Amino acid sequence: MANFINAEMDAVPNQFIKTFDNGVSLYLKREDLLHPEVSGNKFRKLKYNIAEAKKQKKQAILTFGGAFSNHIAATAAAGKIAKLKTIGIIRGEELGINLPKTLKFNPTLNFANSCGMELKFISREDYKLKENPGFIQDLRAGSGDFYLLPEGGANALAIKGCGEILTPADKNFDYICTSVGTGGTVAGIINSSVNHQQVLGFSALKGEFLASEVKKNVNKENWKIITNYHFGGYAKVNAELIHFINHFKAEYDILLDPVYTGKLIFGIFAMIKNGAFPTNSQILAVHTGGLQGIPGMNRRLKNKNLPLIDV
Structure with a gap:
């Protein structure tokens, strides 16, 4: 694109991932495909x-x-x-x-x-x-x-932009899930969600402070911050997470980043397995990009003798 800020964007696809044994269906909004260098959120x-x-x-x-x-x-x-x-x-x-x-x-x-x-x-x-x-x-x-x-x-204009992640075609999903760092992306999604939807933000950081930050920028109460899948804190990973990311790539041909979306999808899979979502729920998870950081992460993983992310 010659000038991405003026480009007319087609809606990114919602890619079907799978339907689990309890009838819960998971889709992934491919925001990572928005632009080759300025992708996702x-x-x-x-x-x-x-x-x-x-x-x-x-x-x-x-x-x-x-x-x-x-x-x-x-x-x-x-x-x-x-x-x-x-x-x-x-x-x-x-x-x-x-x-x-x-x-x-x-x-x-x-x-x-x-x-x-x-x-x-x-x-x-x-x-x-x-x-x-x-x-x-x-x-x-x-x-x-x-x-x-x-x-x-993350500022007011960023939240406005993130409000455009959801489209009218997404109104039938019961749950919208995204990773959370500063809180701007999830705030935009909350503000553009419809009333029957529950928005779940999966924190990539250790701590309980993100909910108060998000609350400053939203006008709805249909949301919650999930803090169980940060793997020790921001940019912290372990072999279990890397194995999950690699298995997901092999199974669905979709690369996840280890800092944000990898933890998000790991958390969703775990919650579905634990019965956290009602039977036959429709879940839309947002792939926020971040894939450029994988080569640097792989260098860190190699230094720690941990498995590498398959690219």
Whole structure:
């Protein structure tokens, strides 16, 4: 697409996965197919933010992320498409000491760099100040008048974009399930869901705090955050999860990412097995993309002598 923010998008397919013994049927909304480089919920979150940056006549977008951030990679790609400079504030000042080495061994940052993103590495202590007005002002002094995107891209415009994940064709599903990181994606889905639907957000992070964050941005009560399938916390994985992802790929020819969607689908399968869904329920799970991070994850898995994700 020449300019993804102006492109007319066809609805992504809902791919049938299987009907379980109790009659529960699972479908997967293939948001990962939206765009080859700005896929899934990142496409949705960036769509209106890119348009707003253009409207404000900003020349650059600045945002935050970790070394393997899907958001960093997607923002870099989107900026290149939209002809906007991008600046990534990356957690971990040690990564900037030998940038060529970092880029050699980090596929995410190498991709962002290849898209023209300016990478700035800061300490983990300074990174905690990413929402501090004084810290943002210092960044403006050094980088000019940029359009500011929060970590993960979650703001009101992102939630608006994520509200477009569901279409009128999805109204017959009983349950809508998605992974949750910052809460923006699930908030958009909740706001666009119909009253009879139950929205389940599967937390990729350890802790119970996400529900309060989501509540700030929704106007319905037909939702719940599931906190049983984070596998120890953000980006934490084990052999059981990797085996599940590989089996799912072999069975359905669909690749899941280990940080978000892999945990989501693992959780749904476990809940169905445990009888958490009524007989004959229709479930729609959202594949939010994130596949760009798999090469970096496989490098980590190899270092830990864990099985690798089949790609």
